[in-house]
Every structure is written in C-alpha cells, then in structure tokens.
Amino acid sequence: SRVMAVRNHVTLLERSVLATLAELGLAGETHAHAPGVWVGQAKIAALGVRIRQGVAYHGVAINRCPDMDYFQGIIPCGIQDSQVTSLAELGVSISRTALEELYVQHFSRLFGPVEP
Numbered sequence: 324s325r326v327m328a329v330r331n332h333v334t335l336l337e338r339s340v341l342a343t344l345a346e347l348g349l350a351g352e353t354h355a356h357a358p359g360v361w362v363g364q365a366k367i368a369a370l371g372v373r374i375r376q377g378v379a380y381h382g383v384a385i386n387r388c389p390d391m392d393y394f395q396g397i398i399p400c401g402i403q404d405s406q407v408t409s410l411a412e413l414g415v416s417i418s419r420t421a422l423e424e425l426y427v428q429h430f431s432r433l434f435g436p437v438e439p
Contacts, residue, residue: 325374332379333358333372335433340368340385342429343422347415360385365408386410387422 337353340360344351351360360368371382388411
C-alpha cells in the first residue's frame with residue numbers, strides 16, 4: 324500500500340541517520356510515536372517527507388552545532404519530557420562537509436547512488 328511505501332521510505336531515512344551517528348560513536352534510536360532520530364530523550368535529527376505524483380521529496384536535518392538557545396521553546400513531537408540535542412552537545416566535533424559526506428555514504432548504501 325502507499326502508506327507502507329511511505330513508512331518504509333521514512334524508515335530508510337531514519338536508518339541512514341542511525342548509521343551516520345553510529346559511525347560517530349553515538350547510539351541513536353527511533354520511536355514509533357515520534358519521527359526522527361533520538362539519543363535518549365533528546366531529538367538529534369528531524370525528517371520531512373512529501374510525496375507528490377509518486378515522487379518523494381525529503382529532507383533530513385542532523386543537528387551538528389546549532390545555537391541551542393533557538394530550541395528552548397520547542398517540544399519535539401509534542402513529547403513534554405523531551406528536548407533537542409546536537410552532535411556538539413554530545414561531544415562530537417565534525418565539519419559540515421565531513422558530516423554531509425558521511426551521511427551521503429550511508430544514504431547511498433540504503434537508497435542506491437545519488438544522481439547529480
């Protein structure tokens with residue numbers, strides 16, 4: 324069904340983030356009731372997916388080193404006891420370019436080569 328196809332797509336996106344985090348030494352996890360990727364009770368990556376005429380448009384945002392003050396008013400996925408975190412907060416220092424290259428490797432492994 325279409326719903327299962329979309330869910331599988333989101334699952335692969337989450338797995339690409341999980342693999343990226345694992346390579347950086349972090350144990351990410353997913354929650355059935357809350358899309359995205361979490362480290363404990365803190366959301367580290369958000370996903371956005373739109374399907375239009377059979378084409379998937381998606382975005383993945385891994386919090387690398389944002390100003391965490393911007394997240395103080397956010398309750399991730401409406402879960403009251405949760406927070407937002409970042410790689411920097413968890414002690415991981417990586418350049419944006421290196422993170423993008425690492426993520427694309429895992430994305431490509433799961434989805435196939437990225438075409439220019």
